[in-house]
Amino acid sequence: MEATGMDNRRMAQMLLQIQQLEFTALELNLFLDTHPDDQQALAMFNKVHQDLMQCIRNYEQFCGPLLNFGFSPALQNTWKWAELPWPWELKY
């Protein structure tokens, strides 16, 4: 079934939150690769990790799996992984 416009907007909105948190985590990850003992960066990384995981869990409940190969649960009664729009198809 095609997602409705409303669902699409909600999905894009939830993805945006994930994109923001994951970008922060990625940036801290790269920084820590060359500054491995920076305690402030380590603490920020762990905080962002927690918020990111929460956002991903919310997305998985509302939309479906974000990750393949067992990193996301199949919470709906159909295999949503193959059904949700692909990243290059998402309309805003």
Added chain:
Amino acid sequence: MWIYEKKLQIPVRVSGPNPRLAKEVLTQYGGPEGELSASLRYLNMRYSMPTSRAKAVLTDIGTEELAHMEIVGTVVYKLLEGASIEAIKAAGLDGHYATHDSALFWSDPNGVPWTAAYVSATGDPVADLHENLAAEQKARAVYENLICLSDDPCVTDVLRYLREREVVHFQRFGETLMQVQECMSQKRFY
């Protein structure tokens, strides 16, 4: 091992079909300073790095470059979506269309196919990290050229983001080079 995350690193919007801009942006998909070259260069270079930290930087930046490849592919895909044959001809993309229709292909805007010769690996960590510093600067310069060419503000936003990432990668590779040189200059006794 890589896990796929079904999302782009950032949202990508375009204002409408624009085959001319698609043709230009294609250079960061399959051109010499493009994201395919970047990701493969770094992921390939991990094996011959002397320190665990350098391997981490190459793994993580190489992985981010794969995400950038997907962003650039999405920009090209969306700019070609709904483009008329007349517009494709006017943009000089008819050569691409004849062979590939609106499929993506690893080439530069002039149809020159991607080649592994764009990627270098000497096995000398200092030489290879300098290669990466140059690659990041060249990618930044190409994004600036594309920003000058872009007439779609949505695409310009994406190009500005990707340009900024090259600046950050340059910074991290610079720190990595200093750490590797420090490690290699330490006297070893056997």
